Amino acid sequence: MQFTWKRMLGLSLTAVLSFSLVACSGGNNASPNASGGNNTQSESAGNNSGGSGNTSASGVDETGWDGKKYVEPITLTTVKGVGTNYFFKTGETMENNVLQKYMKDNLGIDVKYDWVVTDTNDAYKTKLRLMLSSGEKMPDVITYRGDIETVNMLIDSGQFMDVGELFDKYADDAYKQGVALNPDTWLAVTRDGKRMALPVLDYAYNGDLVLWLRQDWMDKLGLQAPKTLADFENIMDAFVNQDPDGNGKKDTIGLAAGFKNTYLNWMTDISWVFGDYGTLPGQWNKAADGSLTYGSVDPAAKQALTTLKTWMDKGYLSKDSGVLDETTGSELFTKGKAGAIVGPNWMPDWPFSDLLNNVPGSKYKAYPIPVGPDGKIGAQSGNPSVNGWMLINKNAKHPEALLRYYNFFFENWANPEKGGIFENGFAEGYDWAKLPDGSITKDPQKYPDLFPGYADRTKLVEPIYYSLTFEGARIPALYADTMLKLANGGTPETPYEVQTAAIRKPENIEGMKIVMDQKDIRMKNYFQGPLTETMKSKNELLNKLVNETYSKIIYGQTPIDQFDKMVSDWKKSGGDQITKEVNEWYQSANNK
Amino acid sequence: MYHKTTGYRVFSVFNYLFLIIAGLLCILPIIHILAVSFSASAPANAHLVGLWPVGFNFDSYTKTMNNPNFSRAFVISLIRTVLGTAITMSVITLAGYVLSKDSSVLKSRNIYAWYFVFTMLFTGGIIPSYIIVRNLHLMNTIWALVLPGAVQVFNMILLMNFFKATPKELEEAALIDGAGHFTILFRVYLPLAMPAVATMSLFSIVGNWNAWFDGLLYINNYRNYPLATFLQTIIVQQDFSKLNPDVNELKNISQRTVKAAQIFIGILPVLLVYPYLQKYFVKGIVLGAVKE
Numbered sequence: 001m002q003f004t005w006k007r008m009l010g011l012s013l014t015a016v017l018s019f020s021l022v023a024c025s026g027g028n029n030a031s032p033n034a035s036g037g038n039n040t041q042s043e044s045a046g047n048n049s050g051g052s053g054n055t056s057a058s059g060v061d062e063t064g065w066d067g068k069k070y071v072e073p074i075t076l077t078t079v080k081g082v083g084t085n086y087f088f089k090t091g092e093t094m095e096n097n098v099l100q101k102y103m104k105d106n107l108g109i110d111v112k113y114d115w116v117v118t119d120t121n122d123a124y125k126t127k128l129r130l131m132l133s134s135g136e137k138m139p140d141v142i143t144y145r146g147d148i149e150t151v152n153m154l155i156d157s158g159q160f161m162d163v164g165e166l167f168d169k170y171a172d173d174a175y176k177q178g179v180a181l182n183p184d185t186w187l188a189v190t191r192d193g194k195r196m197a198l199p200v201l202d203y204a205y206n207g208d209l210v211l212w213l214r215q216d217w218m219d220k221l222g223l224q225a226p227k228t229l230a231d232f233e234n235i236m237d238a239f240v241n242q243d244p245d246g247n248g249k250k251d252t253i254g255l256a257a258g259f260k261n262t263y264l265n266w267m268t269d270i271s272w273v274f275g276d277y278g279t280l281p282g283q284w285n286k287a288a289d290g291s292l293t294y295g296s297v298d299p300a301a302k303q304a305l306t307t308l309k310t311w312m313d314k315g316y317l318s319k320d321s322g323v324l325d326e327t328t329g330s331e332l333f334t335k336g337k338a339g340a341i342v343g344p345n346w347m348p349d350w351p352f353s354d355l356l357n358n359v360p361g362s363k364y365k366a367y368p369i370p371v372g373p374d375g376k377i378g379a380q381s382g383n384p385s386v387n388g389w390m391l392i393n394k395n396a397k398h399p400e401a402l403l404r405y406y407n408f409f410f411e412n413w414a415n416p417e418k419g420g421i422f423e424n425g426f427a428e429g430y431d432w433a434k435l436p437d438g439s440i441t442k443d444p445q446k447y448p449d450l451f452p453g454y455a456d457r458t459k460l461v462e463p464i465y466y467s468l469t470f471e472g473a474r475i476p477a478l479y480a481d482t483m484l485k486l487a488n489g490g491t492p493e494t495p496y497e498v499q500t501a502a503i504r505k506p507e508n509i510e511g512m513k514i515v516m517d518q519k520d521i522r523m524k525n526y527f528q529g530p531l532t533e534t535m536k537s538k539n540e541l542l543n544k545l546v547n548e549t550y551s552k553i554i555y556g557q558t559p560i561d562q563f564d565k566m567v568s569d570w571k572k573s574g575g576d577q578i579t580k581e582v583n584e585w586y587q588s589a590n591n592k
Numbered sequence: 593m594y595h596k597t598t599g600y601r602v603f604s605v606f607n608y609l610f611l612i613i614a615g616l617l618c619i620l621p622i623i624h625i626l627a628v629s630f631s632a633s634a635p636a637n638a639h640l641v642g643l644w645p646v647g648f649n650f651d652s653y654t655k656t657m658n659n660p661n662f663s664r665a666f667v668i669s670l671i672r673t674v675l676g677t678a679i680t681m682s683v684i685t686l687a688g689y690v691l692s693k694d695s696s697v698l699k700s701r702n703i704y705a706w707y708f709v710f711t712m713l714f715t716g717g718i719i720p721s722y723i724i725v726r727n728l729h730l731m732n733t734i735w736a737l738v739l740p741g742a743v744q745v746f747n748m749i750l751l752m753n754f755f756k757a758t759p760k761e762l763e764e765a766a767l768i769d770g771a772g773h774f775t776i777l778f779r780v781y782l783p784l785a786m787p788a789v790a791t792m793s794l795f796s797i798v799g800n801w802n803a804w805f806d807g808l809l810y811i812n813n814y815r816n817y818p819l820a821t822f823l824q825t826i827i828v829q830q831d832f833s834k835l836n837p838d839v840n841e842l843k844n845i846s847q848r849t850v851k852a853a854q855i856f857i858g859i860l861p862v863l864l865v866y867p868y869l870q871k872y873f874v875k876g877i878v879l880g881a882v883k884e
Contacts, residue, residue, distance in 0.1 A: 082814055084826075090660065093815060115812030118825035123808055130809065134723050328639075335638035357634030455660055 063400055070108030074398045076405075077112045077139035078468060079127070081119025087461045089430065089453040098427045099463040107408055109401050111468055114139050125150050132157055140396040143200065143468060145388035148188055152530040155189060155196045160391040161399060164195035170400050172407035174414060175201070178476045182385050187528040187589050189389060198402070200388035200470055203479035207344050208515045208522065209269050209379050211370065212352075214339045215363040217244035225367055229276050229307070232340075232370040236316040239339035245359075254316035256338035258329020263296070263550060264380055267343040268329035272379045274304040275523060276372025280380055281546075284527035284582055292526050292582050296546045297570050302563045305553045312554050322551045327351075334358060342369070345483075345511040352507075366511035368518045381522035385476035390469070402468070409473035413464065416495045423495045426463045429453075480516055487513035529589065532581035538574035545570060622859070629653070629852035636848045652853035661815060661822065662854060668734070669801060669819035670861075676738040676800040677793055683742055684792065688751035689777045712745045718809070725810055736810035737818060741803070747792045754788045755781050790872035798862055823858050826851060 060066045064074070080094055088097065094116045104110045117123045125146060131138065138159045144151055154160060171179075178201040179185050189197040211226070213235070221242050226232040236254025238244070244252055258268040264282035265271070271280050279285055279298035287293045295301065311317050318324070318332055332338040334351045336359035341347075345366070355362050371377045392399045416422040424440045425432035433441050433450035442460055444451035454461065464472045482500050486492065487509045492501040531539070549566040552558040623643050628636050632647030640646055656662055687708070695701045715721075721740060730736040758781060766776050782789065807821030814825070826847075 094813075116814055117808065117812075118814045118817075118822075120825045123825060126808065130719065130722055133719050134726070136726075331638050334634075335640055351637065354634045354637045357632075358638050358640065455658055456655060458655070 063398060065400075065404065069106060070398075070401070073104060073108040073110055074401055075110045075112055076141055076396075076398065076401050076468070077114055078141045078143070079114050079124075079131075079139055080116045081124025081127075082116060083119055083465065085462070086465050087456065087459045089461055090455050091453065094466065097463060097466055098430060099466045102427075103405065103408075103467075107405065109405055122146075129153065138393050140393050140398075141402050141468065142391045142393075143388060143470065144391070145200065145470065149531055151189065151197060151389045151391075154391050155191060159394060160196060161394045161396075162194040162196060163198050163392055163399075166392070166400055166403060167195065167198060170403040170407070172403075172410045174410040174475055175403075175406060175473070178385065181476050184528050185386055188386075188530070190589070197389040197391045198406075199386040200390060201385055201476050202387035202471075202474050204385040204476040205480045205512075205515050205519065206346065207266060208381065208519070209272060209342050209344060209369065210366045210511050210514045210518075211368065212333075212341050212343060212347060212364050212366055212511075214239075214244070215365040216361060217339050218365075219363075220244060220246075226370045228371050229273075229373060233311075233316070236311070236340065237314070240315050244339060245336060251337065253318050253332065253338050254311070254340055256329055256332035256341040257317055257321045258324030258326055259321060259547075259551070260323050260325045261547075263547070265326050265329075267326040267341075267347070268324070269342040269380070270308065272342055272369050273307060274301055275378025275380075275521070276370070276376055277301070277303040277307075277374075278372075278376045278378065279304075280378055280523045280525075281550075283380070283523075283525035285523060286526055292579070292586050294575065294579060294582075296550075297567045297575065302560065305550060305563060306560055308554045309556060309560065313556065317554075322555065336362060345508055345515050348505040348508045348511070365507060366514050368514050369521060377521045378523040379518075379521050381524045388470060405467075406469050406473055409467065409469060410475070413472040414475045415478055418495055420495075431460055431462045431464070480512065483509055483512035484516050526586060527582050529582075529585040532578060532585065534574050534577045534581060538578065541573065542570055542575060542578075545573070622856075625852045625855055629849055629856050631849055633847070633849050636852070652849040653857075655850050656853045656857060662819075662857075664815065665817050665819040665822035666857075668816060672734060672737050672818050673797055673800040673861075675734065676742070677796040679738055679742045680744055680747075680796045681789065681793055684744055684748040684751055685777070685782065685789070687743070688748050689755055689773075689781065691748075692752045692755035708743070708745045708748065711743075722809055731810055732812050732816070737803070737806055738800070740806065741799070744792075744796065744799075747795060751785065751788055751792065754785050758784055787872045790869045794866070794869045797865060801862055819858055823854055826854065 060071055064070050064072050082094060086094075088094075092098065095113055100111060115127065117127055124144075128142070128144070128150060130136075132153060138157075142154060142160075144154065167176075167179075179199060181204065185199055186195050189195060189199075211232075213226075217223075217239060218235070221238045221244055223235050223238055224231070226235055239252055239254045241250070243250065256268055257270045258265065259270055262282055263271055263274070264280065271282070274281050274295065277300040279295040279300040281296040281301055283295050284292045285295050285298070308317070312319075312321075318338070320332075321329065324332075330341060330343070330351050333341040334354040336355065348364070352364055355364065369377060369379050390402060392402060412420060413422050413426075424434075425442070428434065429451055431442065433447060435441050435447070435450070441447055441450065444454050444460060445457045448454070448457060451457070451461075478496065479500075482492075482497050483504070485497065486501055486504070492498045545566060549558070549562055553560055553562060620643070624641075627643055627645045628641050629652050630645035630648055630650070631641045632649060635641055635646040690698060691701060691705055691708075693701065698704070716724075725731060725736050725740060730739065762780050762784075763776055766780050771779065802820050804818070804820035804824040807818045808824075811817055811821070814822075817825070
């Protein structure tokens, strides 16, 4: 009885509301909003398999969703780590800003923050772990980007729900396709067949590596593109000995590398040298027999270390490489000391802009990774298309709201339509503005009047980063496809393509084409599971053993044969056990 | 004539050399930071700046001053330091005075003393402290920053010993003149203990000014961080393994000069306060007031 009454009341309320909405949309909202709204409506009518099945305008399903928004606005609690790319207009905060208001008005989802920290130095992680260990109540949604151990801790706390069903029922097609792109997407968060966290998708291939060379040096010394490792050694030799910067001093080196923390870096990478001998350090590769082996103790790594030692002896590598990390290592390149660096396609924007400032007239160009002596080649597979996880509290009143929130961005933001609401950016006067001649600008420094309320005009305020899902939504394949199209001389058509063409540098576009050309050399890390029991206790020790022995070999402090002793030590001190556990995990994960 | 010997001269030379080197070690990093803060960003990011600015400009200071979060953090830190020091000093002075009496005056004195010392030896750790602060509803208030660390037991014991070492005759004389405990404390003991009080105030000022971890734990909104926490969150390298940067993000990374400016402004207050307090602890301690 009561139930039907409630329902009747709800329906009539909805009817009244939707009438008033129709009535208002003409006068109250700006016209682009209205047209954007229409787009969503027509799309979601096809997509929304989980809806009540009625037409979206009047039907309200059991969660209070009418196909476009929550009739009664709902609240979603969460916690937030504010990234270094978050800038606010004067007076706006994480709790009160243009995106927050937009989502509340248009989707009926009001996001509330239990706490907000600046997410550097692992502050967000620290607070999350503190919450876990002090037994504090978790918010409705937790989004996490970073180490998988913290995600595992959150899952193991038992406070979060199996999101598999929700995903199947509510996820948008673009989201589903993006997840399907990588068959292993769910592996890391699957427990007993249950999917415990939703993946945050990001652009695929964006972390893959290419070889960047100082093109002005190449031209000056009359060098050709390196095809093999031997070619590359000749180039480095010329960089070291033929005074490419013309200052009369022997003060240049070949490759900017930094392996203080790891031999598998996201920039200033050295792992590709190992790849040229058939293995990658620091990850689990597939052996010929189909089992997983740890790359750092693979016999091929010994050959790579021998090569690196000769490079160090001949001065191709900086003597400091062992105490440099990714950022400090790249400084060798940006101050004009090194002629080569291995890193991702986006380096022209950072840190290469510093190179151009420090060394006037310098040029750089992307090249494919050179092939090893036996024709082998391999490089890390960069970041997977998953770049974070979202967990939903078991007790959340509206667990599906997060998916609706994410869907909205997939439909309207990820690849916006021409004439759509987000064609030029999130909000006018924030991340874009229209010049009197009708063209679009994103330069708050040059047009202060068009971007009111900025505290710091050197930084574009991009409200999209305030979103619960980090960057609204990103379609994994879109970035690489667009860059490839532009590299092949295609004309940019969609707003996304136009924007990409406008902001990406030619060297960047070329670099991305090389990434796509050589995508077969990617070597995947086959172990995607939670840390195994032995890993938890032994990883730190084993990593230290490997890194120390590697450095000593490269610096010539111990003979190369020390490698074999390290391998046997590694196996004895838990490595064998870890290998067993990793393979067990791999078997069980693949049988599912 | 002892200072004319060869041995003494050799010692002096080494002594001065050692002190000069130690002094340089302290001052050079500050000069470097200062130089970076006045430099153009590209050379600063490539570590090309030493002790002299490259591409001199004031941009980083203008930017820092225009950053509302920085100025708010600065003010919060000032309030925290003043409040924290005032609370700490009053608490440890009162406790130190009481505990400086022996058991005949204060019954069970040793139990009270041990009560304090116990907390020095054993602490609950982060999580219990966090739970206490949370359950006392101190979260997100300035009290969460100043109260948990208010009782500096070590400083309190120093002060207690200072009071103990003060000749009893002074107290007796005051008692005979009809003074109560508060008068004795404020009119007799404290004026004599000025060097100790100044030193402890300085400890407390520096401690409060530099503390960052409690800000991170107990303040749930980064906009209300004290300065040290604010600085701690910006003076770090970006971790790219976490994100797929896009172009606009990448343009914002190179901020080494701004960070340097913020660090420098951050250490300025302590640099300024130090000389004023320093004169107290170079002075002699207790001047003779009693003839035996």
